[in-house]
Amino acid sequence: METHLEDKVMSLSEAVKKFIPDGAQVSLGGFTAQRHPMAFVHEMIRQKKKDLHLVGHSPGGDWDMLIGAGCVKRVELAYEADEAFGRIGPRFRLAVQRGEIEWEDYSNFGMVQRIAAGAMGIPFIPTYTMLGSDMLKKEGFSAETRKLRKVPSKKLVLMDCPFTGSKVALLPSVQPDVTVIHAQVVDAQGTVRIYGQNFGDDQQAKAADKVIVTCEEVVQLEELRDYPEHNCIPFFRVNAIVKVPYGAHPYACYRYYDYDPEFLHMYHDKARDDASFKVLLDEYVYGVKSWGEYLEKIGGDEKLKKLKADKLLGYAPKLKRR
Amino acid sequence: METHLEDKVMSLSEAVKKFIPDGAQVSLGGFTAQRHPMAFVHEMIRQKKKDLHLVGHSPGGDWDMLIGAGCVKRVELAYEADEAFGRIGPRFRLAVQRGEIEWEDYSNFGMVQRIAAGAMGIPFIPTYTMLGSDMLKKEGFSAETRKLRKVPSKKLVLMDCPFTGSKVALLPSVQPDVTVIHAQVVDAQGTVRIYGQNFGDDQQAKAADKVIVTCEEVVQLEELRDYPEHNCIPFFRVNAIVKVPYGAHPYACYRYYDYDPEFLHMYHDKARDDASFKVLLDEYVYGVKSWGEYLEKIGGDEKLKKLKADKLLGYAPKLKRR
Amino acid sequence: MEKKYAKNFSLMELMAVAAAREIRDHEIVFAGTGLPMLGSMLAQNTHAQNCVIVFEAGAVDCKLAHLPMSVGDPRTMRMASTATGLFDVFSTVLQRGWIDVGFLSGAQIDAYGNINATCIGDYKKPKVRFPGSGGSGDIACLSKRTIIIAVHEKRRFPERCDYITSPGWIDGPDGRNKAGLPWGGPEAIITTMGVLKFDEKTKRAYLASYHPGVTAEQVKENTGFDLDISRAEETEPPTEAEIKILREKVDPELIFLKKGED
């Protein structure tokens, strides 16, 4: 259990190289419009990661870009879209319709329970959700896939509760190889503080074998330990810390910056078409060497100023959102 | 779902009358040396509640007094003692040895999982804990008791995991009629903020059908909503709010006051003997009309000053503890 | 006070008002993005000031000042009672039985109020893939009742969904019970043409009302399953007060009001 301080703080490039082998089962933090670890996603694409097995609940552009860039072999999910910005992830839709990836559908609660069960260290969790739905009946993974490591041997199991007689679905737990989250503040040792909703980050991190945290700020040890009850992940669970301000762009990071509607609409326009998606990747991912350069590309200081969160509200109330 | 503001803030006496019928299944918050709702316990004793079914993890003097005062019929627990202050709850020990109550033993994690499962709304939860122990084999409740409401139909069930083949214990969930916790701050509508560890209070409250919160301070609505992520129980789950400063005495309340070693040692001395326990009850419970009067009895301002927590540390560093 | 009905309103506004009216005061509402947010905010600003809005992303009982574009929008944090995450909200609020009413939508809705948000065609070789359940399947299973919001087109209202993402009455009055669902079921479908409700005995959808400017027959023609229109009357139009609040307080930025739904 070696936990040397200095070793944890590293660059994006090092973190991807060290912790994301091809074929890894990866879970990415954030939810819908907030805190997806986008800078990390870009770096995975730049390093041409292959055959990733993604597990999550409601990802959006993070997964969509990875799928579109050809990094993904297999997904277990509840939803892939950007809600009001794009009602379906365009690259996900195409990859599924073309049979380019394997997929398995659960509900949001179903996925989050499976991850929570992984965090708790139990092999499955019972639930009433999804009863009566085709998620119980239709299976995406083949029998061959079901034999692979980190893939549950069955999608789920129906059972009569031995205490009450009621019907329950047993969902297999998930313990990803790596979870990557984007937090507001981390100390140099790995203690994580998230402002606002935690979404599933807590469970995703605690379920995983390894945890990478990208963040807006890295602070000294003492700063987060005055209110330990406000921290969500104990330092020893974190394997890598990467400071990437605005690292969730185009998604929001509560109390730091808002989402970028302009970029999100642009993404959904471009990603629908193979050719324009390739141009988008070339321009925003392959064609830039650092996250700083990317931020220049998306509009630099002027754009970032517009996205900057109001101190009290935690978002940008005057942001033009249509 | 009627949730009228004014109706929730009430006196101890009203709260006990309104929400604790004889025979109720009750769960009390706090853990070992902290935040047991003692003022509420005293009031239940004064109102001579009968046949309570207590469910908890590691209670101490809260349960011990209730058991000693004859309020309790049945307990499901992991531990009843005050650690360094008293390595066994004296009235609990006697009640068990004399066969005056029914009891069922699980481990701390076992009980807390059962309560968490109740909070999650699932009928059971799988675990590896307690495997290999006699808690799997020895059962306290009779077949008759197992038929009663709020008593699980079986103590637990062993099962082979349908996904991994590993052995797991399925533990039945608990959803108490009422959970009573003692928090530092509550707003007039019921939003609860706890400083320091939450222990099992979050799960106990969310598992219960009704929730009563005694607290050090009742504040206005706006005060707790600036950082909603620091609150643990949404207002609509809380049915009664009772302001009782020092309401956890002789236990600690982080950032407010420390535990009272003198009183705790005295309790364990007196409670070992039937006659001296009766005198103790007469003096500190039956003989006082309000919690204020009780605080006078235990030493008044001078004692409370000694227990007052240091602002930075959250406890009283100079407290004489031996 | 006499009700003054509005003379000018869009279809989106009519639907938002209809959604709002389904919420009763003091109810706990599980709201999704778009019309459910408009409806919940409107309800909170009109007849149901004490309704509690819950978002699956974690925020409970927020006091929205700006319309969110997502259930995980930072705008949902404002003045919330608690703000945790998906696991807490789905398990300790929804599955524990505290949600009075949930809102749903989807690509297909069938005669029993089942919803498809997953795919058209075979699940493993879909012709068209949709985003998937998200929280929709959970809300459908575990809310005490649900309200469905939909664009009314024939292809979107088949007799039977290609894939049931979010169970309604499944196949009739005993459907949910047989499936093991503890409670719940859809109460109404608010569409771009009218409001459908479910027959007490059969649990099939029937037309309860058609919106101003549409006839019951037109609704029937645009429905893929056989729709009983014998009980239909005209939808009560929005009041001037409702439209005013909707435009000035709920969505002054015109985030959803001027955009088409789906």
Add this chain to the structure above:
Amino acid sequence: MEKKYAKNFSLMELMAVAAAREIRDHEIVFAGTGLPMLGSMLAQNTHAQNCVIVFEAGAVDCKLAHLPMSVGDPRTMRMASTATGLFDVFSTVLQRGWIDVGFLSGAQIDAYGNINATCIGDYKKPKVRFPGSGGSGDIACLSKRTIIIAVHEKRRFPERCDYITSPGWIDGPDGRNKAGLPWGGPEAIITTMGVLKFDEKTKRAYLASYHPGVTAEQVKENTGFDLDISRAEETEPPTEAEIKILREKVDPELIFLKKGED
């Protein structure tokens, strides 16, 4: 630097030092009240400065300034990394497999390191009732290894416990595996007379060392089960530095050091 052994020390101090020495640097330690706290704090102030102390009540990696009297003591909050509650610590830390070493104690300990913290006599009609498992059963089941601390008396060391609250090796090398436990098992029993370890093959306890002033034979006489003393040597005494830190930094208030254990 040459080790200077202390000349004056109490039995409690000797045991606290023995407990501390079982902790390796960087390990994650599940600590209970009393000697485990003394040992963990001592370890953190000597050879294992990076060990992480976890309390079941919620505090993870606190930097203790004052010795707690309870695992839920507010003193455990000081400078912790996180502070949640029992469910989080037991499930996401302990059951998830992150605890390297846990400390245990109890009223009876048998030849296979099983512990009784529940009762003497029949469970339903006990002669003597103890507090119950608390976290002890959980630590015994789910730590990667455990250290047991005990008062050495014949009646406390029977061949078989009246009730197994906290499983050790159960009935031999395959005991835990048969029970379904994923890992773990006791490594040592630190008693008031010596240190017992477990035979690699049989998993029965044998005497590894006897404390200064006690003979191996005396330990055997005070043990209820047949104790192999063939491998015993004298316990390494505390160093002057350890005793100094224990007295001046770990327990200057003499919360535990001058009190008898149990």
